[in-house]
Amino acid sequence: MNAIAAELPALAGHHHWSQGVALADAERWGEAARAFARATRSAPNDAVYWINLANALRRGGRLARAVAMSRRCLRVNPGDPIALRLAGECLLGMHRHAEAAEVYAELERNGDSDARTMVQQASALLGMQQPGEAAQVLLRALVLEPALVDAHLLLADACREQGLRRESVECIKTALALDPGNLQAVASLSYEKRHVCDWSDFDADVARLREELECTPQGLARVLSVFALLSLPLAPELQLVAARGEALALSGAVRPLDPAPAAAPGARLRVGWLSYDYREHPVAHLMHDVLATIDRARFEVVLYSMGPDDGSTNRRRMETVGDRFVDLRGMTDLRAAETIRADGIEILVDLMGHTRGRRMTILAFRPAPIQVGFLGYPGSSGAEYIDYLIGDPLVTPLDAAAHYSEKLALMPLTFQPNGRDRPLPQPMTRAEAGLPADAFVLCAFNNPYKILPEVFDTWCAVLRELPHAVLWLRETNGQMHENVAREARARGVDPARIVYARPAPQQQHYSRLALADLFVDSWPYNAHTTAADALWAGVPVVTHYGASYASRVAASALNACGIAELAFAGVEEYRLAILALALEPGLLASYRRHLQEQRLALPLFDTARYTGELQALLERMAQRHRAGLAPAHLAPAA
Numbered sequence: 001m002n003a004i005a006a007e008l009p010a011l012a013g014h015h016h017w018s019q020g021v022a023l024a025d026a027e028r029w030g031e032a033a034r035a036f037a038r039a040t041r042s043a044p045n046d047a048v049y050w051i052n053l054a055n056a057l058r059r060g061g062r063l064a065r066a067v068a069m070s071r072r073c074l075r076v077n078p079g080d081p082i083a084l085r086l087a088g089e090c091l092l093g094m095h096r097h098a099e100a101a102e103v104y105a106e107l108e109r110n111g112d113s114d115a116r117t118m119v120q121q122a123s124a125l126l127g128m129q130q131p132g133e134a135a136q137v138l139l140r141a142l143v144l145e146p147a148l149v150d151a152h153l154l155l156a157d158a159c160r161e162q163g164l165r166r167e168s169v170e171c172i173k174t175a176l177a178l179d180p181g182n183l184q185a186v187a188s189l190s191y192e193k194r195h196v197c198d199w200s201d202f203d204a205d206v207a208r209l210r211e212e213l214e215c216t217p218q219g220l221a222r223v224l225s226v227f228a229l230l231s232l233p234l235a236p237e238l239q240l241v242a243a244r245g246e247a248l249a250l251s252g253a254v255r256p257l258d259p260a261p262a263a264a265p266g267a268r269l270r271v272g273w274l275s276y277d278y279r280e281h282p283v284a285h286l287m288h289d290v291l292a293t294i295d296r297a298r299f300e301v302v303l304y305s306m307g308p309d310d311g312s313t314n315r316r317r318m319e320t321v322g323d324r325f326v327d328l329r330g331m332t333d334l335r336a337a338e339t340i341r342a343d344g345i346e347i348l349v350d351l352m353g354h355t356r357g358r359r360m361t362i363l364a365f366r367p368a369p370i371q372v373g374f375l376g377y378p379g380s381s382g383a384e385y386i387d388y389l390i391g392d393p394l395v396t397p398l399d400a401a402a403h404y405s406e407k408l409a410l411m412p413l414t415f416q417p418n419g420r421d422r423p424l425p426q427p428m429t430r431a432e433a434g435l436p437a438d439a440f441v442l443c444a445f446n447n448p449y450k451i452l453p454e455v456f457d458t459w460c461a462v463l464r465e466l467p468h469a470v471l472w473l474r475e476t477n478g479q480m481h482e483n484v485a486r487e488a489r490a491r492g493v494d495p496a497r498i499v500y501a502r503p504a505p506q507q508q509h510y511s512r513l514a515l516a517d518l519f520v521d522s523w524p525y526n527a528h529t530t531a532a533d534a535l536w537a538g539v540p541v542v543t544h545y546g547a548s549y550a551s552r553v554a555a556s557a558l559n560a561c562g563i564a565e566l567a568f569a570g571v572e573e574y575r576l577a578i579l580a581l582a583l584e585p586g587l588l589a590s591y592r593r594h595l596q597e598q599r600l601a602l603p604l605f606d607t608a609r610y611t612g613e614l615q616a617l618l619e620r621m622a623q624r625h626r627a628g629l630a631p632a633h634l635a636p637a638a
Helices: 002-025 029-042 047-059 063-076 081-093 097-109 115-127 131-144 149-161 165-178 183-195 202-215 226-231 236-251 282-293 313-321 333-342 360-364 398-403 453-465 478-490 506-513 529-536 553-559 571-583 585-597 607-626
Strands: 269-275 299-305 324-327 347-350 370-373 388-391 407-410 440-444 469-474 498-501 518-520 541-544
Touching: 002 029, 002 047, 029 047, 047 063, 047 081, 063 081, 081 097, 081 115, 097 115, 115 131, 115 149, 131 149, 149 165, 149 183, 165 183, 165 478, 183 202, 183 226, 202 236, 226 236, 236 360, 236 398, 269 282, 269 607, 282 313, 282 529, 282 607, 299 313, 299 333, 313 324, 333 360, 347 360, 347 607, 370 607, 388 607, 398 407, 407 607, 440 453, 453 469, 453 478, 453 571, 478 498, 506 529, 518 571, 529 541, 529 553, 541 553, 541 571, 571 585
Parallel strands: 269 299, 269 347, 299 324, 347 370, 370 388, 388 407, 440 469, 440 518, 469 498, 518 541
Antiparallel strands: none
């Protein structure tokens, strides 16, 4: 009798486990988890039951609970590789990178790690900003499985984060050799090469991307790094194809949350601002003054942070600028969406789009009734779950609405916030900046990936006609010098006429920027924050604009400074304008005086005016929603 009694718990455990397996086969994860939980209570020392419970919880989206059950399994069976893998995957899903990395490291120490698991380990290390350690793990993974494409692509990321752009290019080339049809690798290869001004096979790379996007049905082209496409000469409709494919892949089978209750009559408009970049980053610099100036009698401001605390002064400022600051790190996308939903956010403003650190799946859950794209990504998200894109009459004219999945909400003058909370240029000599004293300095401080062959052709043509001119480039890595020198010589320009500016503190940056005679812009991806910096420093900007949002931002900034005539639709007009300003000192001086003397009166830097216009636009969105109306294009208010 005692023997039979002793067997009953095991029998009961097996019975509950069998029920759980049947429910799991039917993908009824919640019920399966409850059945497996009963099995663990009947037989708490059976590791298989704990693993099944953890997996059912994972599949049901309860990642934190799944991690706890995996760890409970490890107490029964230390080092269990399945439990460790489950825990690692769930921790990655919650963006708890340090814990995930340790779990995967334990797997490797135990000799239970395979190449694909090591790729996840490296991904966790990259999430911790440890690219060197990630690279070492990936190299060990590639010893085990040399043809693993994902490992080569992630190794490219690890190299890039260490400033090893050429090595990153070689990793991507290897991935492409293994998987020639990998659209992500094609886009990444072009992007990484351009960071070092390597334009070999440029036309072929663009033609291949264009062909792939033209032949891919809407919503099915997943490029991942769609941001990399913005700086290529691709039609806006193809940019939208890529964005739609990525947005759809990120939303997957997400089921939106239930609609939020209506806001109480007369309540303040509660606006959430979602970003990875509340740190030392241009987005935080641009947004701080606006968020600080918003009328708290009409608006409640909640900042939702997805990114690292870099310990900077800027981070501390962003933590206190709103009514509340909420750190979403360590939360799953669902949990983050539920947090935003529980906070009663009426308008959720995404400051990321398809940029580094994005978590667009949060928006796919529809935590807010009105969701808006703004500032961080100069193009359409392609996401049906983002209702509006904030632009202006120049960057996003209503007659270009077909190129956007969102409804266009237009600011009256410019979409770009630019406060006055930035240093004024201080006296500095050209020698201190490494510039020749008597040269005409053409400043081109855009990131090198924005410099395309046609742009460099034009700059070199100008240099050939202006023997006393030099081109002042921004140095983001030392690997670009050799390529730039080769390309300059091929265009009849002595490489000695190209000067480099290394990264500098903000005050020094503005002071040396003021030493330039003229800022010359790139296309199809213009100077954005960089153009505003030049204008603040009193340096006129000459730009060429195209059809895309990214190609029209500098024109918008010039318009907001009252010098829209320095934006040109044609490359030849752009070139001639640079020559005219170089050869007519009086004309150039008049533009410089305008910028320097009117600096504090220019609309581009008028925070109070800008914030008032932004508030009015957000209120128009809310009024439509509260009236039961669907989102619609919002032209500038009369």
